[in-house]
Amino acid sequence: MTEATPGQTIGPFFHHALAFPGDSELVPFGSAGSVVLHGYVHDGAGDPVPDAMIEIRQSDASGDVPRVGGSLRRRGAGFTGWGRSCTDGAGHYWFSTVEPALPFFAVTVFARGLLDRLFTRIYLPDAADAIDGLVASRESDGRLQFDIHLQGPSETVFFKFPRT
């Protein structure tokens, strides 16, 4: 196996390069069958992380993981199963999407001050065999909520895959 190129922090100045119109809307906000997945990214002191970027990858409502282009030019494109959300000044991220039939969102976390990407999952509230601590809560208005803690007493469970 060839040696992998190491990662480096995303730094503070990525928004103008990586954010794009519709990046966090895998389906249009408010459209029929859509759900909002959202939350806050916190540091070890519980403070918001206003310069993080979250990406999700997911199946559609029937369990297919789409293999189609169009994520960067969403207008008129079908469901691509991938989205990107840069946190705002309050550390808030959000996606408008559909609930995946395969019961989790695959998640990647990047931030200034974080030297390499982190992987985790966000499971749907009723998922069987969910990993403890990685289950979204259902808010009264139907939105799915999940906070990411980079450090601290509520530190999120992050993953090591066999080949990462």
Add this chain to the structure above:
Amino acid sequence: MTTSQEEISDEIAKIQADSPRGAPLLDFVPYRSTALRHPTKEPRHVDPEGAELLTPVFGHSDVAAIEADLTVQRGGEPIGERIRVHGRVLDGDGRPVRRQLVEVWQANAAGRYSHQGDQHPAPLDPNFTGVGRCLTDDDGWYSFTSIKPGPYPWRNHHNAWRPAHIHFSLFGTDFTQRLITQMYFPGDQLLALDPIAQSITDPAALARLIASYDHSRSEHEWLLGYRWDIVLTGSHATYLEPSDD
């Protein structure tokens, strides 16, 4: 009083003597902003499944060819040394990553980002955003035309300067291969002083982030060529293929 470069360099040397590692240390005190942003628990070992085994797909509907040339996006010529950066994206088994998205961003020749958060009092260049995208070709090759970025100061410690770099964002064939990193330039004296680069405590691994000057890709009276190959981690889609026996 803020920390001096000498103190930061001493901290780096002590950590590197203890733990040479090919991936950046997330808990790396010399880079002060890591203090509250690195996980303290061991990562959980998980086998990827479902969506984790399938990368998002991008195509020519997503990326226009002109986005690979950062020198022509604003109508006028940006100021600085014109360069071409090219190379191959391979997976951990040496296979080319075909027709996949590569995103780049960088400071201008004066060391200033076209980002509202950058307060470095160096001039903005009205003809340079420092943002580009391309798709790799059928053999995994990418190529960008740009301007050599300048080094710039930051507030990690007193008189702290980032070496010149280009940020790269990459996708593989599965989602677990996602990579964001920085490409550096050969011979940069600031690399040895930089806590972000030196968080990769194995010098051989850090060397994999440094492009090489590629005279074969320099163009007569036009630009200087650099070559930088990128190797992602291994694909699990192949690795975990179930056997029939």
